[in-house]
Amino acid sequence: xxxxxxxxxxxxxxxxxxxxxxxxxxxxxxxxxxxxxxxxxxxxxxxxxxxxxxxxxxxxxxxxxxxxxxxxxxxxxxxxxxxxxxxxxxxxxxxxxxxxxxxxxxxxxxxxxxxxxxxxxxxxxxxxxxxxxxxxxxxxxxxxxxxxxxxxxxxxxxxxxxxxxxxxxxxxxxxxxxxxxxxxxxxxxxxxxxxxxxxxxxxxxxxxxxxxxxxxxxxxxxxxxxxxxxxxxxxxxxxxxxxxxxxxxxxxxxxxxxxxxxxxxxxxxxxxxxxxxxxxxxxxxxxxxxxxxxxxxxxxxxxxxxxxxxxxxxxxxxxxxxxxxxxxxxxxxxxxxxxxxxxxxxxxxxxxxxxxxxxxxxx
Numbered sequence: 001x002x003x004x005x006x007x008x009x010x011x012x013x014x015x016x017x018x019x020x021x022x023x024x025x026x027x028x029x030x031x032x033x034x035x036x037x038x039x040x041x042x043x044x045x046x047x048x049x050x051x052x053x054x055x056x057x058x059x060x061x062x063x064x065x066x067x068x069x070x071x072x073x074x075x076x077x078x079x080x081x082x083x084x085x086x087x088x089x090x091x092x093x094x095x096x097x098x099x100x101x102x103x104x105x106x107x108x109x110x111x112x113x114x115x116x117x118x119x120x121x122x123x124x125x126x127x128x129x130x131x132x133x134x135x136x137x138x139x140x141x142x143x144x145x146x147x148x149x150x151x152x153x154x155x156x157x158x159x160x161x162x163x164x165x166x167x168x169x170x171x172x173x174x175x176x177x178x179x180x181x182x183x184x185x186x187x188x189x190x191x192x193x194x195x196x197x198x199x200x201x202x203x204x205x206x207x208x209x210x211x212x213x214x215x216x217x218x219x220x221x222x223x224x225x226x227x228x229x230x231x232x233x234x235x236x237x238x239x240x241x242x243x244x245x246x247x248x249x250x251x252x253x254x255x256x257x258x259x260x261x262x263x264x265x266x267x268x269x270x271x272x273x274x275x276x277x278x279x280x281x282x283x284x285x286x287x288x289x290x291x292x293x294x295x296x297x298x299x300x301x302x303x304x305x306x307x308x309x310x311x312x313x314x315x316x317x318x319x320x321x322x323x324x325x326x327x328x329x330x331x332x333x334x335x336x337x338x339x340x341x342x343x344x345x346x347x348x349x350x351x352x353x354x355x356x357x358x359x360x361x362x363x
Contacts, residue, residue: 126141170273
């Protein structure tokens, strides 16, 4: 099976979309599929990461001017060119090779792009979590905590929809750690700090300031600094000045660090499902507009503790939230509840669905 991916990472977009596609691509390759990525050369594009993982990747030209590109969603500048131009470039690069699946994970693309690519792929799969535009696809994946009716008017009637965290694209290490994970109790001694691949607002620094107070210095801290984080040097210096602090560069996965942590302080993106898979209670700061509705829902249902938005959050607020959790009585119950939301087997479920739809009997 040939599978092509159209996805971008950048300082503006972040890295989550590309990382989840990479997870799916590695699972497909393990099943014998041939994969190919098409990624535009935005600043912070992670194309080198794909090469390091031995993923075939074709770089689309860097955008020249995005000021005249607009749409109704606010994400057109993330694409960098018009949908029509992007589609023609991908069609030319496919060079007549028609993949069984074309996987599209990009907030700047919709049915305009997909309609143009339909003749050049057997089937199109869309990965989305905004539900703000129409799609022309056979399979849609939204791994967020969402309701099916959001997409009923946005996809064709015969589109198969995989909705919810049970389809979250997690690496196999999370399910493996989950299988041997001991029950979490109320005592908090170790905290994991991770704010995604970019963290342009430098919330990691605020978290480290909070954790450096005398009241919290007894805690062990694991700080993970994302691949596109522009504040790497200062964060490493801060970590080296705090006792019992371990700083890590970008990791292939965080399963082992999450398994040994008692509490996470992080963003509201795709890492949410990794933490939940391992029953890791989380203090969350939203770092993008599209994270806010989901984080508010999870907070209302006592699955996370939402402490603010990156535009307004302070070190004092993070400090107070951690102190409150140290004396909290429901830590273990929150851990048990979150672990029921995502079991870590979503990638296998998605892969099975792709193979079933693409089987000769369904054509």
